[in-house]
Amino acid sequence: MQIDFNNLNINQLSFDTEFEKKVGIFLNDWFSAGTMVKVQTSGSTGTPKVFEIEKNKMINSAVMTCNFLGLEEGDTALLCLPVEYISGKMMVVRSIQRKLKLIVAEPSLKPVEHLEKKIDFCAMTPLQVENSLDKLHLIKNLIIGGAAVSESLKNKIFELNLNTSNRIFETYGMSETLSHIALRQLMPEPEEYFTVFENVSIGLDERGCLTIFAPAVNGELLKTNDLVDIKNKKQFKFLGRIDNVINSGGAKIFPETLEALVKKAISNEAVFLGLKDESLGQKLMLVIEGNESDEMRKIISQLPFEKNFHKPKEILFMDEIPRTPNGKINRIGLYEKINAGK
Numbered sequence: 001m002q003i004d005f006n007n008l009n010i011n012q013l014s015f016d017t018e019f020e021k022k023v024g025i026f027l028n029d030w031f032s033a034g035t036m037v038k039v040q041t042s043g044s045t046g047t048p049k050v051f052e053i054e055k056n057k058m059i060n061s062a063v064m065t066c067n068f069l070g071l072e073e074g075d076t077a078l079l080c081l082p083v084e085y086i087s088g089k090m091m092v093v094r095s096i097q098r099k100l101k102l103i104v105a106e107p108s109l110k111p112v113e114h115l116e117k118k119i120d121f122c123a124m125t126p127l128q129v130e131n132s133l134d135k136l137h138l139i140k141n142l143i144i145g146g147a148a149v150s151e152s153l154k155n156k157i158f159e160l161n162l163n164t165s166n167r168i169f170e171t172y173g174m175s176e177t178l179s180h181i182a183l184r185q186l187m188p189e190p191e192e193y194f195t196v197f198e199n200v201s202i203g204l205d206e207r208g209c210l211t212i213f214a215p216a217v218n219g220e221l222l223k224t225n226d227l228v229d230i231k232n233k234k235q236f237k238f239l240g241r242i243d244n245v246i247n248s249g250g251a252k253i254f255p256e257t258l259e260a261l262v263k264k265a266i267s268n269e270a271v272f273l274g275l276k277d278e279s280l281g282q283k284l285m286l287v288i289e290g291n292e293s294d295e296m297r298k299i300i301s302q303l304p305f306e307k308n309f310h311k312p313k314e315i316l317f318m319d320e321i322p323r324t325p326n327g328k329i330n331r332i333g334l335y336e337k338i339n340a341g342k
Contacts, residue, residue, distance in 0.1 A: 006073060006099040019106050022083050026092060039175060040084045053178060060216040061178035062094040064197040068183065069141045073099040075120035080111030082325060087145060090179040091123055126153055137162055145171035145180060147328045148256065150263040157187060164188045178217045193235040202236055209242055244331065246274030248282045251309050258310055265299050269321050271329055286312035287334060289321045
């Protein structure tokens, strides 16, 4: 279905599928007299929780994204993310605020499979993009969020030789910042650092983790668990999550950095974990999604790891790595799955 927010009459809309009905419920909630909206977190880094957000702050977030991308009234957008989470809700709010024509597509691994006409704006997870490469030329502005964009996916995007008018960005944000507060361009000119929106300030806490002050969307100084390198007042590079840091034999290891290296060499999903070990404290394990392969083990053994202790002590192949409903790697679920198999 398509919703034209420049000519909207909710009573005349027909919500047929379960997902469309969820969109309808959110629209009724949004246009109600209440000033708050309930949002659910993904649970990728802890227990899922539900909290309330002010509608006016969601509007402020929508304005920042729409202005950055240059979206205009009457442009077309595609919703293919669950509306239970902030990512899906914000796609709807951006469409409302900028009076876009919103195409509602069932969230799936191939959300643009039936897309035939060009659209101006879409947000997807990396896994959705991985399964939509043949349609990316139809999307003028694509933002990718929910998880880091792997090196292998970047390479696949580059190999498409897209037109310079096709812009692709990786997002940085969280539920508390109402989706993203920074973007990093991947195409047509790849950037190393994220650039924050106007009126967003960044810094470091005593742990070396990113702090964010974005008063338009959240009045509090937000302390993240993300270790970053700050280039200047507006740009930073993500290094890894402090709660994912692996302590093996007294050495601190950032799994996200190692995963980026591995994904330059293989296309499979790969996750580094620290499993309990009596002598090392934590033993470095690499979990690879897919069938076991001696060739892949050889590729991993030949990778130019910066330190010898960055090489995995064990490699485990798994048919399917657990993910949260919105596509993020579920590290907690992966730990539990490995421990259950022992």
